[in-house]
Amino acid sequence: MKNILILGGDMRFITVANLLRGDGFDVSVYGFKKSASFLPDIDFPSNLNEAVERCDAVLTPLPVTKDQITVFAPFATNEIYLDEVLSLMENKPFLCGMASEELKKSARKWGAHLIDYFESEYLTVSNCVPTTEGAVSIAIENTPFTIFGSNALVLGFGRVGRHLSKTLQALGADTYVEARKEADLAWIDALGYKKVPLAKLDNCIQNFDIIFNTVPSIILDAPRLEKLKKGCVIIDLASYPYGADVNFCRENKIKYILASSLPGKFAPQYAGKIIKETVCNLLFEEVFKSEI
Structure with a gap:
């Protein structure tokens, strides 16, 4: 799993994107404006369909949504609809934070492989x-x-x-x-x-x-x-x-x-580092399981 699409998020996810790129992942970001805060070789696709099609996994925010309809993306110029994203996943890992039962049900309907990284003990502690x-x-x-x-x-x-x-x-x-x-x-x-x-x-x-x-x-x-x-x-x-x-x-x-939700407000760099480490652990588990 080399190509990661980060879909929406707050300041924490700028850190997540940069750290993943530093670890050798190909990183695309959708739902952010281009900014000097991102490493220069991070990609900003303009088309959601192509972005999801190219990636190996999608990473969404914590919380993934605040209205159960759209991805939480405060810096996006347009709404990102959850059902639209899930319909494009084709069983790729859809990593999200604080998934509701409604969202889990929707993921099952579309055949998306939802992983709630907020359930990770490492992240919580x-x-x-x-x-x-x-x-x-x-x-x-x-x-x-x-x-x-x-x-x-x-x-x-x-x-x-x-x-x-x-x-x-x-x-x-x-x-x-x-x-x-x-x-x-x-x-x-x-x-x-x-x-x-x-x-x-x-x-x-x-x-x-x-x-x-x-x-x-x-x-x-x-x-x-x-x-x-x-x-x-x-x-x-x-x-x-x-x-x-x-x-x-x-x-x-x-x-x-x-x-x-204080980590994202008071320590976005630290909180982003923890999310990145949690996600890497979960992706490694996915790769390991696929090779057994």
């Missing part, structure tokens, strides 16, 4: 670093106090929650971590954080200066939000449906900051 740095940066910019000495609550003890808790504690925050599973609560305790079982969250919710949510489920409902300390800031790192009642926050002037 690596993205914890820029997500944590971005979350801390947002906290510093949006609070009148220091993280040092503040009462900080992390909702959720998944990959991001673990890395974020460690960083907050290192910065001197009095770090509380909420979890549901007994195993997670045991680890929270063992690592020196203050554990908060979900069932007991109502008893201490009023004590926090800042809350970071990592769980895509509404934990901070209206009754809990009513108890917040005045001036408490909520930074939501989760994907939809997020972790708080957004309307209640807006109506009651609670400082709620939606901060999903």
